Amino acid sequence: MLSEIKKENSEELKAYLESRNEEISSDIIVTVSKILEDVRKRKDEAVIAYTEKFDGIRLENYCVSEAEIDEAASHCDPFFMESMQKAKKNIEFFHNAQKQNGYLLQKEKGIYLGQRVLPLDSVGIYVPGGRAQYPSSVLMNAIPAKVAGVKRIVMITPPSKEGSLHPNIAYAAKLAGIDEIYKVGGAQGIGALAYGTQTLPPVDKIVGPGNIFVAAAKKLVFGKVDIDMIAGPSEILVVADENANPAYVASDLLSQAEHDPMASAILLTTSVSLLDAVNEELRKQTDVLPKKAIVEESMKHYGKAIVCDSIEECVNIANQIAPEHLELMVEDPMAYLGLVRHAGSVFMGYYTCESIGDYFGGTNHVLPTSGTARFSSALSVDSFIKKSSFLHYTKEAVDAYGSYIVEMGEQEDLQAHANAVKVRLK
């Protein structure tokens, strides 16, 4: 059941949602720092010891062989594999359009300048283990890196107690074209990716979700390597008009709520009767869900609704909140897309439930949370490239423009900057 709040209080709702962001405690920081330091120094020896301690298995060799990957993947459901193949094609189709070119500009006096677009050399993807396994996340993290042209894509994942790899994860890794897999998780896994070990050469960037220890480790190694964003609790905001089907609205809100007791599900609508019907549907649909307890907890704290005067007003409030997922369940969604300034990903019309995008449609499901869509973007090909500029001046060009550069250097009291031009003017 959604608790209704007044539209005048939308600013408070925003602050309330942002307050879910969990601070990493200093205890965790200290614990994780020690693990990282130990992995940096003792490399394999430390990795093997921490895996034994935290995952309950001693793996003298944590590099996964091709035979082991094939064996694990052979246990997958054929229809699951077919679904993943189709999803992969759609994800590639969407991300191929994100490839960028460099440019070269030419000017008078032999001046030229430009920018090159280069893929990162190597990337590490963290894939959580434990009970939950998300093969879709392997595709969402690996495919953009592949499209960007990254030559070496490494996956790490904690081993099960038996030291095995989940079949779905093994299949996803094969399908995505991952080059190396290592059975190591937690802070020790992040340390191995950042600093390298005898077994695992270091990478330049680490992406992928993990628990609080993994998040802390990623924050701590940032600077040595790049990282993706640290995601907060997941969130959906549905804007619905009076013609939206309440069963659809309810199912979409619940699909977010099942992730996490901290997940939020917000409905903005112009219709009081829709709101009532959605609440009725929520009751019915929640009852039969396997994750009913999580859903109820999440909806109790973070299931909210606001009734607005117009769809424009709904979209304005959505912009304030800058949700990770925004559904426009309205008659003509294209008429409103242009008003959306802040949203990670937008799901258009009555039939595009968020789970289509989570798995299959092609857009990326790694999205900015907690209002950060105001200034950040989904994981994309951009996340795996960098740009490098270049500039060429001839003697003639230095003769023509050198005095301006000397003036600017001297005004900033940087005489050696000015001198570098002066020696060339002689």
Place this chain on the structure above:
Amino acid sequence: MLSEIKKENSEELKAYLESRNEEISSDIIVTVSKILEDVRKRKDEAVIAYTEKFDGIRLENYCVSEAEIDEAASHCDPFFMESMQKAKKNIEFFHNAQKQNGYLLQKEKGIYLGQRVLPLDSVGIYVPGGRAQYPSSVLMNAIPAKVAGVKRIVMITPPSKEGSLHPNIAYAAKLAGIDEIYKVGGAQGIGALAYGTQTLPPVDKIVGPGNIFVAAAKKLVFGKVDIDMIAGPSEILVVADENANPAYVASDLLSQAEHDPMASAILLTTSVSLLDAVNEELRKQTDVLPKKAIVEESMKHYGKAIVCDSIEECVNIANQIAPEHLELMVEDPMAYLGLVRHAGSVFMGYYTCESIGDYFGGTNHVLPTSGTARFSSALSVDSFIKKSSFLHYTKEAVDAYGSYIVEMGEQEDLQAHANAVKVRLK
């Protein structure tokens, strides 16, 4: 004088350079946290009090009027203003080519999906005060934001003891089209930008260099707002062949060394006699520099040279180090640019000294330091946009592909994700 190291030790050189990155001490973190918390709570009252404490002047109103900006800018040297105008044109010319478009892809069964490119709503630029003033940095930070389409660009800078604005900074702000200026610096300035005060509405992203307190404050507000990179000490790496002019090479190394005792200046060359001649020039040129003490300190610790067998080998070592600035002082620089995989910005040929790019050529001078060019890029139009995806499925498309999505949801044990599709298949 450059101390020569063996090419076999280039990995150690890399580690040595990276060790310059200064850790922010926990004392500073605690001090800065308190200031930020105070600004968040007491807003203007706190800002005014900290300005009085740290900058030695009580400013009841720290918003700068247009008249005050005009008055300050009227004291600028006319040739300086002309130089800045020409630099602005070049910077715009380079950055205009970075504008990106969104895309729309259409598929069977009424499916469409795509990505929109949107400017950030608002940006704050930190401009350091004190003795040093860098009007060129105002252009380098503001112009890409302007080109990106950011509607509100705010500048903050600590006031002088008399409460005034430096003429060159005032002129640069006018020229760059900055919308609002506030006389506030330090951690309190970063707090005001991130949380907002009665005088200064908050922004979405904070860019620009500052001292260690500013850097700590930026790290702490990251997440609430976006920030640019925290820059480490500046660095130049010159690759020079036997035809390079030693006076030019020396002047370029010195232009980096004058920034900071921690700045590094590295020469990679195929010619022992060039190295000797550069060392001779360094002695001569250093002697007459106003910042001689800084230069000597920097060269003593971080002035290094490696003699290589070929220019290819020089470039390979440069890739290992991933320098902020790379000069290719060789006969045919275009022949080697394609081998450069990791460099913030590349200066091509004998005449393109780094200071041309620092001030005038058009490429951005806010560049990745400390080896982070391996995975990050210069400040650019990209720094002031975000991307938002969208996806549309029709009933027909859900009917055709829904079973794949249900399968993927169920394999991940996310029944509510599968349900959102199932209710639409009924």
